[in-house]
Structures are given as structure tokens and as C-alpha cells.
Amino acid sequence: MKKELEQGLSLIAIEDNDKIVAAAINYELNSSIERAVDEDYQKTGIARKMAKRSMLLAKKRGHKLITADVTSKYMAKIMEKLGFTAIKINSKFEIRIADFSDNENILKFMKRTYLKTEPCLVSCGLSLKEPSPFMIDIMKKQLEQGLSLIVIGENDETIASLINYEFNSSTELEYYSNLSKLADDKIVKDLIDFEAYIATLSDVCQNYNVDKFFTISIIAVDEAYQQIGIARKMIERSIILAKQRGYKIIRADISSKYTAKILEKFGFTAVVSFPLKNYLNDQGELLFKNIIPPHDTFQIFIYRIDN
Structure with missing residues (x-):
């Protein structure tokens, strides 16, 4: 994660009291996204906003493809609404x-x-x-x-x-x-x-x-x-x-x-x-x-x- 953060493509969400409530780690490998939201702040739209911001950042940096590794069904719905296409893989x-x-x-x-x-x-x-x-x-x-x-x-x-x-x-x-x-x-x-x-x-x-x-x-x-x-x-x-x-x-x-x-x-x-x-x-x-x-x-x- 440290090496991914060092690429300078990641996002952080901070509350008024300076508490970190969410983060999205972005890195260059065809522009990938990984994210985490504090349990108390889930389902408040933060994940969707970070995903959208990550997409804008990737576009600014000239990336043509963005991938997102998702295991949460909630996040999968967000990504689909933002235009991501699910690639079904056989993981057996x-x-x-x-x-x-x-x-x-x-x-x-x-x-x-x-x-x-x-x-x-x-x-x-x-x-x-x-x-x-x-x-x-x-x-x-x-x-x-x-x-x-x-x-x-x-x-x-x-x-x-x-x-x-x-x-x-x-x-x-x-x-x-x-x-x-x-x-x-x-x-x-x-x-x-x-x-x-x-x-x-x-x-x-x-x-x-x-x-x-x-x-x-x-x-x-x-x-x-x-x-x-x-x-x-x-x-x-x-x-x-x-x-x-x-x-x-x-x-x-x-x-x-x-x-x-x-x-x-x-x-x-x-x-x-x-x-x-x-x-x-x-x-x-x-x-x-x-x-x-x-x-x-x-x-x-x-x-x-x-x-």
C-alpha cells in the first residue's frame, strides 16, 4: 500500500474534527481503485464520491482504462451505476x-x-x-x-x-x-x-x-x-x-x-x-x-x- 500511495493518485476523506473517515488508494496499473470507508460513515455516499473523484483524476492523468477490484455487492452496485462493466471470472x-x-x-x-x-x-x-x-x-x-x-x-x-x-x-x-x-x-x-x-x-x-x-x-x-x-x-x-x-x-x-x-x-x-x-x-x-x-x-x- 505504501508504494501505491507514493504514486500520488490516492484520496482521503476527513471530517471537521480532522478524523480520517475514508480513503481510496489509486495506483497506476491501468488505473486501479481500492477503497475503504469507516464503518460509522458507510452508506452516506462517501464511497461513490471517492470513486467519481478517482475517475476524474484518472481522466486528467490521461489513463484510458480504470479497473476496480470489488468484493462488496454494495460497491459493485456503485461501480455499475458509474458505468463500470463487471468482468465475471471463474475463481474456483x-x-x-x-x-x-x-x-x-x-x-x-x-x-x-x-x-x-x-x-x-x-x-x-x-x-x-x-x-x-x-x-x-x-x-x-x-x-x-x-x-x-x-x-x-x-x-x-x-x-x-x-x-x-x-x-x-x-x-x-x-x-x-x-x-x-x-x-x-x-x-x-x-x-x-x-x-x-x-x-x-x-x-x-x-x-x-x-x-x-x-x-x-x-x-x-x-x-x-x-x-x-x-x-x-x-x-x-x-x-x-x-x-x-x-x-x-x-x-x-x-x-x-x-x-x-x-x-x-x-x-x-x-x-x-x-x-x-x-x-x-x-x-x-x-x-x-x-x-x-x-x-x-x-x-x-x-x-x-x-x-
């Missing part, structure tokens, strides 16, 4: 830690989603090829650590997954080097070399004085279930999991601008931002030749866990 899904029996389903899911749509893979052309067995094997090893999440829809199908894993100081330096030597495809090798280079820019263990850290690595949501908060919920659950397991630092390797915005809302800080157009492989060739805006930058985000 379960997020849980993936166990060994889930791994094959997650890998199949990643083959048809992440490996076909992830911005770096699209930019370097790997998304057009058959999924690399080598990359699948890397995912499989990360899943075996038992830190990943799976989201199951109401028909028991996998609709999203987030692969988390532990990096530690004793293996970090050798990890990418060994992967690069074993890569089964030139572009795969170049991509691993790129990730190794980016990792040296953050040097998490050295810079944050830890011998291990929690890594948010791969996020994928089925297209039919996007934009209903599943990615946000998976990241939130991952933060909780990292805290429970005693990690001090979470690193997230991200090329999606949309995911980057979610991380920033949770308090992650970008410590590396590398434009994809600037990277050349060891032959001096561009690796990312088909960059799709706005996903033109690879970023490493850090989240510090305070006990």
Missing part, C-alpha cells in the same frame, strides 16, 4: 505446493505455455522450435527441490505454475558453466551464457552476504486464466514459502513487464535491468533478434525478508 482454483506426482503435469504445461510465450525465448527464436529436452531437464531438477507451486482449475486441469528453486554459493559459480557445456542447441547455449552474465551483475550471495537464496524462476498462466490475479497469488504464496523455509533473500529473474509490475507492488527492487538488444553472444552476434515490446529488458529483482 487451488494453489498449492507441487509434489513429485505433479511434476510431469507441470512439465507438459510448461511445454505448451512458457516455452512458447516467454519473452526471451520468443526474442531468440527458441519458442518456434520443439521444446529442448535439455531445458525440460533443467526444469525437472528445479521441481525436484519441492519449492514450486501448481494451480489446479475446477476440472482438475493445470492452469498455472511457478517454479521456484534454491541457489547456493557453493554451486552458483559452476552452475551456468556446467549447463553451457551440456547444452543440446546453440541458441540454448547462448541463452545460458546470457543468464550467467546477468547473474554476475547481481552476485546475490556476495552482495547480500548469504550462502543461499530463494529464486522465483519460471511463471506461467494458461491464456484463458490470465489477468484474474493468479500470477499475483502465486508470487504472494512464494514469498510466504520462502519466509517459512528461512530464506533471507528472494531473487526473481524476469523478462515480462507485466510480471515486473506485480513484483514491484510486493516490494521487490530491480537491481539489474539489461536491454536485450545490447547482448551479443561469444561470436559477437545478436542473440535476441525478434524483441517484442514492451518486453525488451531482462531484470533481476530482489526481495529482502526481515524476520
